[in-house]
Amino acid sequence: MSRLVVVSNRVALPEQPRSGGLAVALQAALEETGGLWFGWSGRIDPRQSGQLHELSHGDIDYATIDLSQRDHDDYYNGFANRTLWPLLHFRVDLVDYSRETYAAYRRVNALFAEKLAPLLRDDDIVWIHDYHLIPLAALLREHGVRCKLGFFLHVPMPSSDLLAALPHHKRLFEGLSAHDLVGFQTERDLERFQDYVRLFGRGRVIESGVLETPGGRLLRAGAFPISIDTAHIADQAAAAVDKPSFQRLARSMSGRALAIGVDRLDYSKGLPERFRAFERFLRRYPDLLGKLTYLQIAPVSRGDVLEYQSLRSELERLSGHINGGHAEPEWTPMRYVNRNFPHASLTGFYRLAEVGLVTPLRDGMNLVAKEYVAAQDPDDPGVLVLSTFAGAARELGGALLVNPYDLDGVAAAIAQAITMPRQERRERWQPMMARLREYDITAWRRSYLEALRAA
Ligand SMILES: O=P(O)(O)OC[C@H]1O[C@H](O[C@H]2O[C@H](CO)[C@@H](O)[C@H](O)[C@H]2O)[C@H](O)[C@@H](O)[C@@H]1O
Ligand SMILES: O=c1ccn([C@@H]2O[C@H](COP(=O)(O)OP(=O)(O)O)[C@@H](O)[C@H]2O)c(=O)[nH]1
Numbered sequence: 001m002s003r004l005v006v007v008s009n010r011v012a013l014p015e016q017p018r019s020g021g022l023a024v025a026l027q028a029a030l031e032e033t034g035g036l037w038f039g040w041s042g043r044i045d046p047r048q049s050g051q052l053h054e055l056s057h058g059d060i061d062y063a064t065i066d067l068s069q070r071d072h073d074d075y076y077n078g079f080a081n082r083t084l085w086p087l088l089h090f091r092v093d094l095v096d097y098s099r100e101t102y103a104a105y106r107r108v109n110a111l112f113a114e115k116l117a118p119l120l121r122d123d124d125i126v127w128i129h130d131y132h133l134i135p136l137a138a139l140l141r142e143h144g145v146r147c148k149l150g151f152f153l154h155v156p157m158p159s160s161d162l163l164a165a166l167p168h169h170k171r172l173f174e175g176l177s178a179h180d181l182v183g184f185q186t187e188r189d190l191e192r193f194q195d196y197v198r199l200f201g202r203g204r205v206i207e208s209g210v211l212e213t214p215g216g217r218l219l220r221a222g223a224f225p226i227s228i229d230t231a232h233i234a235d236q237a238a239a240a241v242d243k244p245s246f247q248r249l250a251r252s253m254s255g256r257a258l259a260i261g262v263d264r265l266d267y268s269k270g271l272p273e274r275f276r277a278f279e280r281f282l283r284r285y286p287d288l289l290g291k292l293t294y295l296q297i298a299p300v301s302r303g304d305v306l307e308y309q310s311l312r313s314e315l316e317r318l319s320g321h322i323n324g325g326h327a328e329p330e331w332t333p334m335r336y337v338n339r340n341f342p343h344a345s346l347t348g349f350y351r352l353a354e355v356g357l358v359t360p361l362r363d364g365m366n367l368v369a370k371e372y373v374a375a376q377d378p379d380d381p382g383v384l385v386l387s388t389f390a391g392a393a394r395e396l397g398g399a400l401l402v403n404p405y406d407l408d409g410v411a412a413a414i415a416q417a418i419t420m421p422r423q424e425r426r427e428r429w430q431p432m433m434a435r436l437r438e439y440d441i442t443a444w445r446r447s448y449l450e451a452l453r454a455a
Contacts, residue, residue: 002123002147004035004449007116009076009132011039011064014057017340020264020301021226021367022129022154024343028229029445034059038116040076041066050111065115067108074104076132077304083166084131086307088155089268089362092165094307102168106135113139122146125452128179130154138178150181150452154226155364156391157189160196170200177203177213180455181220183448185364185391190223220455224448225395228370230433230440233347237375240348245341249295250352256331257418259294259355262346262368264301265338267311270361270387270404271298275318275334277359277410282326282333284408285415290331292418294357295349299340312338343371350375355417356384358392359404365391369399373432381429383417385410395435398428 078101356372
């Protein structure tokens with residue numbers, strides 16, 4: 001059996017806290033097969049980029065490299081998170097492009113290729129992840145790497161007209177042709193990629209999923225919605241009732257219902273809109289006032305990036321405003337927490353919550369939505385309020401699907417969720433859970449890797 005080599009910017013090193021679906025999902029996938037995980041160490045070396053660290057834990061070998069402050073600023077904070085991230089989330093208004101950060105992005109990809117190529121064997125299966133590493137495959141080929149190379153985009157693929165706003169977009173996205181298989185979260189993302197290839201990529205779509213690159217090679221493409229370790233999360237949530245963190249939260253509710261949101265502090269997650277929708281709920285449904293407390297867990301993410309700093313200030317203002325305007329001496333409507341929690345605690349919180357609020361403006365998938373469903377009590381499940389703009393909405397039709405820009409609609413969905421009869425909650429939850437049990441993280445990994453092997 002060939003060795004699996006996973007390459008991603010973010011690596012979940014043993015004992016490190018993980019927030020971010022990519023690290024959570026790849027950890028679960030590698031635990032099953034073993035293999036090598038290559039990426040950024042998470043460390044800044046004040047002198048230079050490229051120091052290689054190797055360690056093994058169970059069946060997983062880790063090889064990671066440090067980045068210099070400048071490379072980290074220009075590649076990760078800069079081109080990846082101030083140019084590509086907003087572009088791929090349909091936010092052209094937030095795109096900050098500079099030739100300098102683009103050069104750093106290419107430089108760090110070249111460094112990844114230089115350090116990774118000598119570690120690879122011809123019969124490896126290499127699986128490259130996400131928008132940080134779009135040029136990597138072509139650079140590995142230049143180093144003589146011959147093994148199968150696959151790519152998976154965790155974030156949305158926007159329409160061609162948006163991508164065309166990026167200077168040098170053709171050179172960048174042509175790099176994807178060096179792979180054998182390119183995977184997306186949803187069929188819509190795949191369709192938009194194929195449109196791009198036809199309109200700007202000088203390639204040809206022979207049939208859906210089979211493309212001819214400008215160089216005449218065949219490139220496979222497909223939709224492989226990422227998933228979760230459903231059985232494990234369900235077991236963890238059931239067992240969480242005995243954990244002190246669960247019991248403390250349960251006691252603090254004083255018989256009130258709980259609505260929970262768990263998101264990195266990121267503008268793609270629609271948090272200001274969600275906070276405002278919650279305030280709309282407080283104003284519009286006086287009968288329900290004091291019956292529901294909203295807990296928002298939002299660990300700080302990409303805190304060096306200006307847009308993320310402004311978002312943090314805005315959320316602090318909004319949560320203060322909402323509580324100031326609606327709290328009673330014995331009740332605070334919302335709790336806003338910037339800490340990162342381990343899965344063992346989160347799954348218990350999900351189970352306790354009558355309502356799961358997942359309302360991103362755009363999201364590749366959103367694993368929190370799936371985790372919330374998996375963590376519910378089958379006899380008395382909670383209700384998921386889910387944005388139609390999350391990839392997860394394609395599979396979780398039993399949720400109350402909302403448009404996150406429609407604050408009245410989200411407020412109405414919250415009211416509907418907390419008053420929904422148990423029978424309806426079960427009928428909505430069961431097919432979602434059945435889907436997640438059948439198509440879990442293992443099925444995701446297998447379906448992608450089978451397609452890559454066959455490509
Ligand atoms: O690595 P960070 O900069 O700290 O960010 C965390 C991750 O955020 C993004 O996650 C995406 O992948 C999830 C799993 O497929 C998906 O459910 C979610 O919709 C995406 O936003 C990012 O794409 C990752 O590269 C980051 O590691
Ligand atoms: O305090 C936290 C907040 C989030 N997460 C995890 O981070 C992942 C977030 O993934 P998602 O796909 O929802 O969004 P992303 O952050 O990748 O955009 C999920 O597995 C969460 O359980 C976590 O472990 N602790």
